[in-house]
Amino acid sequence: MEDRFDATPAPDGVNRPWVYSRLSGAELREALRRMVRIRRFEEAAEDSYIRGLSYGTMHLSIGQEATAVGVCAPLSDADYITSTHRGHGHCIAKGAELKPMFAEFLGRETGYCKGRGGSMHIADPGRGNLGANGIVGGGLPIAVGAALSAKRRGSNAVAVAFFGDGANNEGAFHEALNLASIWRLPVVFVCENNQYAMSTAISRSTAAVNVADRASAYSMPAEIVDGNSFAAVAEASFRATDRARAGDGPTLIEAKTYRTRGHSRSDRNRYRSREEIESWKARDPIDAFEAELLAFGLASAEEIAAINAEARADMAAAIEFALASPTPDPAELTRDVYSPA
Amino acid sequence: MANDTRELTYAEAIREALAIALAADERVFLMGEDIGVYGGAFQVTGDLVDRFGEERVMDTPISELGAAGVAVGAALTGLRPVFEFQFSDFSLLAMEQIVNQAAKLRYMLGGAVNVPVVFRMPTGSGLGGAAQHSQSIEAWFAHVPGLKVVEPSTPYDVKGMLLSAIADPDPVIVFEHKLLYKTKGPVPEGDYRVALDRAALRREGRDLTIVAFGIMALRALEAAETLAQEGVDAEVIDLRCLRPLDREAIVASVKKTTRLLTVYEGVKTLGLGAEISALVAESEAFDYLDAPILRLGGAEAPIPYSPALEKAATPQVEDIVAAARRLAHGRA
Ligand SMILES: Cc1ncc(C[n+]2csc(CCOP(=O)(O)OP(=O)(O)O)c2C)c(N)n1
Ligand SMILES: [Mg+2]
Numbered sequence: 001m002e003d004r005f006d007a008t009p010a011p012d013g014v015n016r017p018w019v020y021s022r023l024s025g026a027e028l029r030e031a032l033r034r035m036v037r038i039r040r041f042e043e044a045a046e047d048s049y050i051r052g053l054s055y056g057t058m059h060l061s062i063g064q065e066a067t068a069v070g071v072c073a074p075l076s077d078a079d080y081i082t083s084t085h086r087g088h089g090h091c092i093a094k095g096a097e098l099k100p101m102f103a104e105f106l107g108r109e110t111g112y113c114k115g116r117g118g119s120m121h122i123a124d125p126g127r128g129n130l131g132a133n134g135i136v137g138g139g140l141p142i143a144v145g146a147a148l149s150a151k152r153r154g155s156n157a158v159a160v161a162f163f164g165d166g167a168n169n170e171g172a173f174h175e176a177l178n179l180a181s182i183w184r185l186p187v188v189f190v191c192e193n194n195q196y197a198m199s200t201a202i203s204r205s206t207a208a209v210n211v212a213d214r215a216s217a218y219s220m221p222a223e224i225v226d227g228n229s230f231a232a233v234a235e236a237s238f239r240a241t242d243r244a245r246a247g248d249g250p251t252l253i254e255a256k257t258y259r260t261r262g263h264s265r266s267d268r269n270r271y272r273s274r275e276e277i278e279s280w281k282a283r284d285p286i287d288a289f290e291a292e293l294l295a296f297g298l299a300s301a302e303e304i305a306a307i308n309a310e311a312r313a314d315m316a317a318a319i320e321f322a323l324a325s326p327t328p329d330p331a332e333l334t335r336d337v338y339s340p341a
Numbered sequence: 342m343a344n345d346t347r348e349l350t351y352a353e354a355i356r357e358a359l360a361i362a363l364a365a366d367e368r369v370f371l372m373g374e375d376i377g378v379y380g381g382a383f384q385v386t387g388d389l390v391d392r393f394g395e396e397r398v399m400d401t402p403i404s405e406l407g408a409a410g411v412a413v414g415a416a417l418t419g420l421r422p423v424f425e426f427q428f429s430d431f432s433l434l435a436m437e438q439i440v441n442q443a444a445k446l447r448y449m450l451g452g453a454v455n456v457p458v459v460f461r462m463p464t465g466s467g468l469g470g471a472a473q474h475s476q477s478i479e480a481w482f483a484h485v486p487g488l489k490v491v492e493p494s495t496p497y498d499v500k501g502m503l504l505s506a507i508a509d510p511d512p513v514i515v516f517e518h519k520l521l522y523k524t525k526g527p528v529p530e531g532d533y534r535v536a537l538d539r540a541a542l543r544r545e546g547r548d549l550t551i552v553a554f555g556i557m558a559l560r561a562l563e564a565a566e567t568l569a570q571e572g573v574d575a576e577v578i579d580l581r582c583l584r585p586l587d588r589e590a591i592v593a594s595v596k597k598t599t600r601l602l603t604v605y606e607g608v609k610t611l612g613l614g615a616e617i618s619a620l621v622a623e624s625e626a627f628d629y630l631d632a633p634i635l636r637l638g639g640a641e642a643p644i645p646y647s648p649a650l651e652k653a654a655t656p657q658v659e660d661i662v663a664a665a666r667r668l669a670h671g672r673a
Contacts, residue, residue, distance in 0.1 A: 055648050056469025107469075107647030118471045118646030134473030135431070136403050169402035170434070197403055199379035205402035271378050330653035334642045 016296050017231035022238060023073065025298045031073060031230060032293060033307045035065040035286050038089040040315040041098060042261075045088065045105055045119070048319070049265060054106055058119040061089035063228070063260040064192055066285035068093035070233025071160060071190050071253070074241045077127045080146040080159040082139030085120050086192075086259070087132030090162050096124040098318035108325035115328040116336070128157075136197075137163060137170030140189070144176050147185040147244075158186040158244040160237075166197025168211045177218040177252070186244035188237065189215075189252045192227060194259045199271035212254040220250050227257030228285040231292065257285075345530040352385045352522040354496035355461075358503040359386065359423065361532050363393050366421060369507060370397045372412055373425030373461075382427040383463055383522050409435035409460070413443045413512075416458035421507060428474050429462035429516065443512040444487030455510045459503070464492070465518040465556060465606055466651055472643035475651070477607035482514045483584040483616070489537050490584040492516040494558040496526040498581060501535030509537060516583075518556040518606075540587035542594070546576035548669045549600035552591060552617055554580035557604045557656060564661035573669045583613060588620055595626040600668050601634045606655045609638025632671065637664050 020028065042060045049058065061068065068089035072081070075094065083090040091101060096112070104111025104122050112122055123131030130146060133139045143161035150157040167173055168191060180187040191211040195202055208214050215222035223239075225232040233255055240251035258280035262269055269277075293299035299307075349357065362369045375382060377390040377400045390398040401408040405426065412422040426432045432439065443456045466475035483490045489511060493499035499517065506513035543558065544565050553561040558579035565575040576598050578590060595601050601621055603614030614636035621627065621634060640654040 056471065056646060057474075107650075113646075115647035115650065116472075116643075116645040118469065120471055120473070121646070134471065135434075138473075166403045169404045169407075171404070171406050198375040198382075199377070200375060200400055200402065204400065266382070266384075267379075328645070328647045328650050330649055333640050333645065333650055333653050337642045 017235065019073070019231045019234040019238065020296060020298060023234070027073075028293060029299050029303060029307065031069050031234070032289055032299065032304070033311065034069045034093050035230070035289060036307055036311040037098065037314070038065045038068060038092045039286060040311045041088055041092060041101065044102065044315050044319055046261070048106070053323075056118050057264045057266075058105070059086040059264050060261040061086050061259065063280060063285065064194060064257045065089055066230040066289065067190070067192050067227040067233050067255040067257050070230045071162070071188070071237045073234040074238045075128070075158070075160065078155065078157045080128045080130055080143065080150070080157060082130050082143040082146070082159070082161050083132040084139060084162055084164060084167070085132060085134060085136070086164065087122055088119070091122050091124055091129055091132070094124060094129045095127045096129065098314050099321040102318040103322040103325050106322045107327065108322055109328045110321070110325040137167040137172040139163065140167070140172050140176035141179070144180045144185060144187055147180065147187040148183065151185060156245055158188060158241050160188045160190055162190050162192060164197060165191060165193040165195065165202045165211060166200065166205060168214065169205055177215070177220060177250070180250040181218045181220050184247065184249035186247075187250040188240040188244060189250060191252065191254045192257055193254050194257050196259075196263070196271065198263045201271070210254055212252055215252040220252055222252035222254065224254045224256065227255030228283050228288065230285065230289045346527045347530070348525045349496050349528040350522065351496045351499055351517070351524050351526075352383065354500040354528045355385050355503060355517065356387050356389060357528070358500040359389060360392065362423070362504060362507045363389070363397055365532065368419060368421045369423065370399060370420065371423050371425065372399045372401055372408060374401055374403055374427050376400060376425050381425060383519065385522070386425065405431050405434040406437060410438040410442065412458050413438050413446075413456060416443070416456045416512075417446065417454055421457050423459045423461065423507060425461045427463070428470070429464040429478055430473050430476050432460065432462055433478070439482070439488070439512070440485050444485045447511065448487060456512050457510050458512050459506045459515060460512070461515050461517060463519050464516045465520065466644045466655055467520045467556075469646060469648065469651065470644070471646040475644035477605070477639060479516055479583050480607050480612050483613065487512065488584060489513045490516070491537055491582050492518070492555040493535075493581055494518075494521065494555055494579050496524070496528045498535050498541070500528055501533050502537060502581070504532060505534045505537050508534070513537065516555065520556050524559070538582050538585050538587060540581055540590040541579040542576070542590065543579045544575065544577040546574040546598065548574045548598060549602060549665055550576045550578060550591075550594040550598045551602045551604060551661070551665060552578045552580055553604040554583065554613070555606065557606055560656065560658045561604055561661055563658045564665060567658070567662050568665055568669075571666070573665060575665055580613075586616065586620065588624070591617060591621060592624045592626045595621050596629045599629050599631040601630070602637065602661075602665055602668050603634070604637045604656050604661055606639050608641060609636055610641060612638045614638050632668055635664055635668050637661060
């Protein structure tokens with residue numbers, strides 16, 4: 001399989017998306033691999049819920065995989081992200097392993113947070129994922145701080161703050177954007193606009209039509225992209241991270257997408273129509289990406305099948321690993337409240 | 342049970358209180374995130390939006406600081422807002438308006454104004470919410486002059502206290518333990534009031550006094566039954582009101598039993614039990630004490646996710662039984 005952009009025109013005559021030449025075929029297939037793994041993880045999480053194996057609440061990102069993986073395409077382990085309550089996808093997109101993730105989801109000692117955090121706090125600091133967050137908007141200023149630190153330490157790292165459309169009405173959002181802008185920090189603010197905050201449609205919560213419109217108040221460039229298109233999101237993310245690394249300051253990306261599951265397990269979906277949900281399901285980001293990779297000759301049907309088979313097998317192994325892992329010892333309840341002396 | 346008394350859940354009792362207040366007083370309105378068509382994060386407001394409309398049951402954006410401030414401003418100028426936080430943890434984003442503004446405005450303005458706002462706060466652990474959705478921060482608010490703070494433990498009390506809170510001229514914080522929402526109890530129909538400054542004596546006993554509130558009041562009562570089988574006769578006071586504290590009820594009980602155990606879910610250090618202990622130590626009941634006062638509070642840690650750890654982080658019935666046993670059988 002050809003790894004780099006070649007001269008073959010696309011089948012229908014349109015140009016290939018720009019990012020298909022910036023990334024190699026192997027990198028693109030890795031992106032697909034991560035999107036598929038997110039989907040399998042979320043389905044496993046949902047299933048373990050239904051079967052009474054997991055505890056607490058959870059927020060699934062099914063339908064939003066292209067945003068998570070597209071944004072992380074230009075990032076390395078040295079770059080930072082701050083995530084949200086709906087954070088499983090961000091974590092996998094940043095390169096996390098399924099075993100310690102699922103173990104955390106089930107509250108086991110082998111989990112990324114040793115069972116202390118659970119679904120809403122899954123983190124992977126070793127790969128720059130500073131953590132999911134139980135507080136809407138909580139991660140935005142933290143990403144600005146990570147960017148300040150990266151800049152002061154002379155590193156080339158950027159910090160990405162993921163947040164939802166609902167979070168754009170918290171004071172923390174506005175303060176964080178302003179701070180990043182006045183200090184020209186290498187931050188990318190990524191709004192995953194999935195149209196709703198729980199039951200509240202963005203038109204009912206937000207005076208601006210687009211979250212991106214708010215960037216101009218902080219003298220920051222912004223762009224709106226199709227959040228269900230890997231290529232569109234990744235292209236915007238490359239532009240924003242290139243800008244940040246060049247010292248030109250923060251960018252806001254608004255990815256329009258949709259969560260096809262309820263907000264959390266307690267959702268009765270009374271605030272939206274079945275037709276609306278179905279229309280977005282028809283725009284499945286993974287199906288679309290697979291079709292593009294095939295059409296542009298960047299992945300074969302066999303390769304795609306192998307990616308899917310591998311994700312299933314790895315997820316099954318992760319579930320098995322988590323279920324076989326020990327639960328934390330109550331005697332260690334206060335461990336890690338403070339650092340060792 | 343009186344004719345007009347039925348079994349309701351704690352959540353239904355709250356909803357009924359809200360409906361009575363909304364129907365009786367057009368100045369009353371509800372604010373909160375997803376309290377309308379979603380019915381509230383814990384399904385407390387339920388169908389109220391269908392009955393009273395979106396202006397009286399007002400969804401807010403996720404803007405705790407701003408929206409709480411809007412409630413304060415509306416209360417300051419003649420309305421009676423009842424504000425729901427989805428979790429008490431999120432009130433921390435609105436601390437400025439609650440503590441710097443609502444609690445102090447009347448005093449700062451020399452008594453010229455009042456702020457009749459109610460903040461409802463689902464509190465506590467036990468549902469796997471982890472560190473940012475499970476805290477018990479009652480003591481933070483009970484520390485603030487100008488606020489009244491209550492935590493009812495029964496459907497009867499929560500309805501009567503919420504109606505009192507809405508009618509009260511000053512800011513009232515109502516903590517509702519999440520594990521109580523589905524518990525049931527007798528609730529009369531119609532409007533009735535429960536005072537915002539009185540504890541309830543839930544069980545009379547001779548050997549020791551257990552002072553608890555919220556879910557811990559129920560656990561203390563359960564513990565008292567086990568203790569009774571062992572010949573330990575515990576008196577249980579359900580504090581209900583955390584600011585002001587019902588000093589007389591506590592002191593009178595301790596003088597009678599000569600032993601005091603306080604039980605609370607919030608972090609033990611500097612929690613409600615510390616204040617109750619100090620209150621008794623400063624009172625005439627001190628000379629009656631036959632053993633040191635014992636506090637049973639939450640662990641000195643954030644609430645962890647894993648169920649085994651989560652349970653260990655707060656007092657359980659067995660812990661109360663064990664502590665009471667030690668206290669009753671001599672020195673703690
Ligand atoms: C400060 C704060 N307020 C409220 C909540 C409860 N809550 C959790 S998620 C959520 C909706 C968030 O919507 P959005 O930011 O659009 O993210 P999405 O759930 O759509 O991914 C709310 C209200 C919270 N966790 N933190
Ligand atoms: Mg949203």
